[in-house]
Amino acid sequence: MLKSDDTRDVCEFRVGGHSFAIDSEGVAEVLHSAALTPVPLAPEAIVGLLHLRGRIVPVIDMRRRLELSAAPGAAAPAHLVVRRAEDWYSLLVDEVLDVHAIPRAGIEPHASSVGDAAADAVTGVFACPDRLIHILDPERVVQAIHRQRTPPLVRHGVTHGR
Amino acid sequence: MVGANDNEEFVQEFLVESSENLDQLDRDLIALEQAPGDEARLASIFRTVHTIKGNSGFFGFSKLGAITHSGEHLLGRLRDGKLALDDRVTGSLYSLVDAVRAILRTIETTGKEGDHDFRDLAQRLTAMAAGEPTEPPPREHALEIAAEPPPPAAPVEAEIAAPPEPAAPAERAAGAGGERSGGEASIRVDVGLVGSILDLVGELVLARNELRSVATDDPAVLAAAHRINAVTNALQETAVKTRLQPIEQVFNKFPRTVRDLAVSCGREVQLSIDGGDTELDRTLIESIRDPLTHLVRNAVDHGIEPPDVRAARGKPRAGRLALRAFNESGQVTIEVEDDGGGIAVAAVRDKAVAKGLVSAEAAVALPDERILQFIFEPGFSTAAAVTSVSGRGVGMDVVKTNIEAIGGTVDVHSRPGLGTTVRVRVPLTLAIMPVLVVRSGSERLAIPQAAVRELVPLKGDRGGPRIEGLDGAPVVRLRGRLLPVVFLDEFLGLRAATACRDEGTVVLVRVDDHEFGIVIDGVRTTAGGAGGTAIGEAASLSTVVVKPIGGLLAQIGLYAGATVLGDGGVVLILDLRGILRAAALPVVRESEAASVEASLASGDRYLVCRTGRGRRIALPLEAIERLENVRASELHALGGRRVVRRGDAFTPVVDADRLLGTVAAAESDTINVVVLGGPAGPVGVAVGQILDVIAAESPLQPSLVAAGVRGALALGGVATEVLDISGDLPC
Incomplete structure (x- = not known):
């Protein structure tokens, strides 16, 4: 693949009928199936943990994270495992497409057109002839998780503090 | 010369190596103080300083080069017998070690030498080497621990680990710095690498388990599987061990710390170290460094008495401070023991009562061992009252918190007049944990x-x-x-x-x-x-x-x-x-529990009610003035509170559910109000239903204290919570 400063290598994937992409450099691995261990009381977007060669990797359901509904005919759900410093995360997406080199000049830095939840993670949009690719910042995808809804905690007794 | 990036790596290596060398220097100097004629020791010190000097030249650290050059010159004169070692010289050499350490620390954080000015020290070292009389070296280096109390009037004299009799541990401590530990037999490995080895071993364990589950009758396969099994277990064990390091790494700092502290506090201390080869996970070693330093400082500062006091009490002038580490039932135990005055239990007891941690009656009933635990209460010991009565524990709560954070425990034993032992137990490692x-x-x-x-x-x-x-x-x-x-x-x-x-x-x-x-x-x-x-x-x-x-x-x-x-x-x-x-579970410390227990004996009679939300609660009968049935329309809002008017008096009313930290239920037309007599006048507690007056069948269980609850006890065969009405009710 052509590599130059003028282009950016991104890995494209689909969630809820929309196209997204992250820098391919941060992608550690793509898994097509994995046993998930649920994490009770985790933020809603975290659907579980997967075990990847000795690492425990939290799985973020991108549909929930971006608050998008399922698109008909989502081909093959896949885990896009990304590295973020010491922590690894898996983004559960509807379908992993391809790695493209897209010209930097073609990336429009304006906000997303796919909803509020996506807006805070989208850093730019690249227009292909047939579709818009929303470039995501994995860092922001992760950071916003805790601001999202968390299932209510079942409490015993009373709360503290008078 | 080397490239910029490589250089950084070399500098890093230089820093690590030098820091180890400095620790060695400290130990050598202390040993030399005791045996001034030890030529081998002197040669070792000379070599170390020489190495640092050489390296600093290589990296262009000129200040470091200058100061170590002066030091090397002085050491050369000592080595050649041109100069005798005395207190002034050793003092200056300690200052040299501190100066080098300070510069290295600055290099580590900023990459540059910084604006340290050690010209005075350099001059002093040079003058000494020339045999000129010099001013006594300032002692500030001994005050690494700022704000320590000034030494008492008694002449300052420190005696560290001078073995008055050939006591084995003391010998060992002195000898600990003797030979350089075999650097040839060990290598530096990146911690991350060790981590990946552990991960891979984990993978291997899984594969082994899969192999085990495959049903086969083939004896050759079974035998191979059995071997793999054995090897995997051994491998896992070995991999875990690679993370372990001897606790020496922490202990080695203490001879110097104790020496400086003894000087600044006017104590004589004989330090013995035992079990430095006891191994502990690397990360844990870092975590216990500060707590242990704290305990050692406490022992010297507050535990061991000044020499004159000791002499008057018939003890040797030099106090004994023992550091011991050993393995015990899968954990590592570290003891810090002194033969000082011990902790004044009575003072701790008074202080605990004064701070409201325990009632006076309960405090008397508590055994000394329990009383001592109060020194771990936050903010307990910063009070001068305890410290001056030879109490200890400036910040013992921090020690406890830090140790507990790594799954360890701390306890303290004290024999008045004979000394104090603090025992710290920590797990061997956090990487491996027994779980249920x-x-x-x-x-x-x-x-x-x-x-x-x-x-x-x-x-x-x-x-x-x-x-x-x-x-x-x-x-x-x-x-x-x-x-x-x-x-x-x-x-x-x-x-x-x-x-x-x-x-x-x-x-x-x-x-x-x-x-x-x-x-x-x-x-x-x-x-x-x-x-x-x-x-x-x-x-x-x-x-x-x-x-x-x-x-x-x-x-x-x-x-x-x-x-x-x-x-x-x-x-x-x-x-x-x-x-x-x-889970917002009842949170009560045992120490508090004792006071509640003591103040509420069983056999007392309680009014049992149900709150508007249906929770069963009880109120001590003796606190109740009267019961009232109030119409909702008789309740008035007054200054953000609700009151019920009786003649000229307004009685504030608070809902029992609100006292319990929940929201009050919707009120019916008439409300039951339990009016309590309080120091500030009567207060009403609105309840849903009044059930009965029952004598307690069990003592109050204070471990069940939740918000607004004082404890729980059995009333009429049912566990019932007792409402806390001791404080100001938030009407």
């Missing part, structure tokens, strides 16, 4: 075994303990005690709450000072066999490799990590402190 794997709903979870006290099967109809519902606060009655419990499945949202549950098992855990029960479905075999609930399978204690779960999940605050079991399944390890917090 339990089943809750459809999930498996792990509970750190260190916290588990007991497993109690629930058998309501078969005479076993039952869960009693203290409306919204379930408890289990165990050998006369009421303990709060958490239904793990409900708590984690794995299953909807059910009214009454008498099945499963209570895992009784203790975290810090709190004991509570976790109700689980069963204890599950880690091999992942048919999920048994029999307690016989409690043997499914398993030693697992703890994996970090990443910042995202750590923020939930309920999980300490995760692990992969033998069957390949991922299991979350519960953070019991987090659960204690999140």
